[in-house]
Amino acid sequence: MNRVEDWVAAHLSSLSSRSGQQVTAKDFTDDRLARLLKILSDDDLWQQVEKHISQHIIRAYDLTVEKVRLDATTAATNHDPDKHPLFQLGRTKQDTYAPQFKLMLGALDPLGLPLATDLVSGEKADDPLYVPVYERIHSILNRCGILYIGDSKMGALKTRATIVRDNNFYLMPLSMTGDTPKLLDKLLSGLQNGTYETSDIFLPEDLPENPEESPKPELAIAKGFEIPVERRATLDGEEIIWTERICCVQSCAFEASQSKGLEGRLANAEQALKNLTPPPARGKKQYHEEAPLRSAADKILKRYKIEGLITYTVERQESTKQIRGCYKDKPARTETTVRYQIQIERHTVKIEEARSRLGWRLYAVTAPSKTLSLSEVVLTYRDQYIVERDFSKLKGRRLGITPFYVQKDDHACGLIRLLTIVLRAMNIIEFRAHEKLRETEDVLQGIYPGNPKRSTATPSVDMMLNAFNGLDFYITDLPNGQHFEQISNLNNVQKKILYLLDLSE
Numbered sequence: 001m002n003r004v005e006d007w008v009a010a011h012l013s014s015l016s017s018r019s020g021q022q023v024t025a026k027d028f029t030d031d032r033l034a035r036l037l038k039i040l041s042d043d044d045l046w047q048q049v050e051k052h053i054s055q056h057i058i059r060a061y062d063l064t065v066e067k068v069r070l071d072a073t074t075a076a077t078n079h080d081p082d083k084h085p086l087f088q089l090g091r092t093k094q095d096t097y098a099p100q101f102k103l104m105l106g107a108l109d110p111l112g113l114p115l116a117t118d119l120v121s122g123e124k125a126d127d128p129l130y131v132p133v134y135e136r137i138h139s140i141l142n143r144c145g146i147l148y149i150g151d152s153k154m155g156a157l158k159t160r161a162t163i164v165r166d167n168n169f170y171l172m173p174l175s176m177t178g179d180t181p182k183l184l185d186k187l188l189s190g191l192q193n194g195t196y197e198t199s200d201i202f203l204p205e206d207l208p209e210n211p212e213e214s215p216k217p218e219l220a221i222a223k224g225f226e227i228p229v230e231r232r233a234t235l236d237g238e239e240i241i242w243t244e245r246i247c248c249v250q251s252c253a254f255e256a257s258q259s260k261g262l263e264g265r266l267a268n269a270e271q272a273l274k275n276l277t278p279p280p281a282r283g284k285k286q287y288h289e290e291a292p293l294r295s296a297a298d299k300i301l302k303r304y305k306i307e308g309l310i311t312y313t314v315e316r317q318e319s320t321k322q323i324r325g326c327y328k329d330k331p332a333r334t335e336t337t338v339r340y341q342i343q344i345e346r347h348t349v350k351i352e353e354a355r356s357r358l359g360w361r362l363y364a365v366t367a368p369s370k371t372l373s374l375s376e377v378v379l380t381y382r383d384q385y386i387v388e389r390d391f392s393k394l395k396g397r398r399l400g401i402t403p404f405y406v407q408k409d410d411h412a413c414g415l416i417r418l419l420t421i422v423l424r425a426m427n428i429i430e431f432r433a434h435e436k437l438r439e440t441e442d443v444l445q446g447i448y449p450g451n452p453k454r455s456t457a458t459p460s461v462d463m464m465l466n467a468f469n470g471l472d473f474y475i476t477d478l479p480n481g482q483h484f485e486q487i488s489n490l491n492n493v494q495k496k497i498l499y500l501l502d503l504s505e
Contacts (some may be wrong), residue, residue: 001030001037001406013475013485019121037406037414047116047136048416053424054115054140058108061428065141067109068382070133070150071387075395076100077404086409090122091167093151101418104129105390106137109149111431112386115140117420119413126153133164138166145366147171149381153362161233161240169367171381172248180362185229188357198223201249201375222378224249226369245378247363256361262306266351269304270344273297273312282306286339290314293340309351315341320332393423398462426461433500434458444500446493464497 007024076098087099100122116136144167152175174306200220287293300405443455447463
């Protein structure tokens with residue numbers, strides 16, 4: 001907060017001109033900014049602010065409201081969890097634990113415009129966060145028939161039932177927990193028995209222009225089939241019954257990745273098993289009892305998750321050695337040494353059966369197949385990166401939500417919420433520019449540092465803002481009271497960006 005006053009002091013003329021008010025540096029002292037952040041930390045007020053902003057943007061820019069994407073992210077901090085309830089120890093993506101906060105976000109597809117956000121402490125689970133943010137978005141949009149898209153953590157039965165009760169639709173992959181593995185196993189067994197028939201899924205650009213022509217099979221990105229499943233849940237004493245489509249899909253890229261991983265696990269497990277019984281040599285550990293060897297081998301198979309794909313046998317080996325008699329009347333004797341050798345065998349049939357089940361995933365969707373076909377289910381979920389892009393902007397250089405230096409929890413909450421308002425503005429800038437380029441079938445050139453000829457039809461907000469760095473602002477005050485303001489000449493790239501954003505030079 002203490003950096004803003006100096007920045008305002010360096011931009012007084014610009015800020016006064018654009019705001020239509022007389023701006024002074026003292027309007028932005030850290031205590032005034034702290035008061036602003038504390039105001040924004042009020043939950044009831046913030047929800048009113050969010051509702052107003054979201055409804056206004058949708059109406060002002062005439063945005064299409066058909067799909068909303070939900071997701072959560074975490075950001076680590078250096079705060080003391082004992083002193084800061086907002087920053088609690090939580091599990092990070094690096095599989096470590098650190099003080100962090102969690103941000104739940106619902107964004108309008110396809111421009112990623114945040115509609116509602118929730119800020120909670122870092123130790124909270126993701127699953128319970130979906131219903132509150134969904135209900136606020138439903139209240140903001142005040143319409144039905146919208147498709148809500150989320151990851152597997154959105155698959156809680158209560159969340160699905162809540163969306164269905166409001167006459168909306170959902171799409172999410174199912175987590176491989178509970179009854180889902182059994183259902184997937186049942187469906188794949190039916191596929192092998194010929195009960196189901198798969199259809200290939202292609203990217204739109206890989207489909208032939210002539211609808212009568214068949215696409216090339218090698219261009220398929222996935223294949224799958226679907227079945228109807230009845231679901232039941234109780235909400236506020238009311239039983240909700242609905243039918244959802246379970247789409248069983250095998251992604252080619254996912255299958256290749258899992259197949260590579262399986263082969264790696266098999267090879268690593270074989271090597272680890274062989275290392276248990278190396279040839280006799282100085283410093284090489286040998287197993288002289290069978291039970292410890294089998295225990296160690298079983299742990300290896302379990303660690304690499306390949307039980308049943310590799311089996312082993314244990315061979316008992318004996319060697320004898322004649323020891324001559326020596327001093328003090330010790331007689332000659334025969335000494336017998338026992339060691340165990342492990343033999344490994346791959347079960348080719350079971351391995352191939354395991355390979356045939358790689359890359360499969362179940363998706364649950366309630367939108368009718370007429371409006372969202374099997375192919376569209378897969379292609380729609382592939383765009384979930386739209387929310388991730390919002391998180392990337394929040395954590396990027398321009399917004400820099402981390403590292404986090406604000407110490408009071410209410411100030412921190414207000415600051416994070418303030419930055420989500422800025423995120424909305426950034427997304428609107430991108431949206432307007434991309435729409436204009438698409439309408440005119442044009443591209444923007446000259447915004448890539450070091451490569452002026454490179455062009456793009458989807459310039460990022462960072463690139464467009466960076467194109468205006470280095471402009472000079474001249475202010476002239478004459479003794480007779482005349483006041484002149486002038487900006488250095490704009491180049492062609494800057495003029496085109498202003499045109500894309502419907503701004504006059």
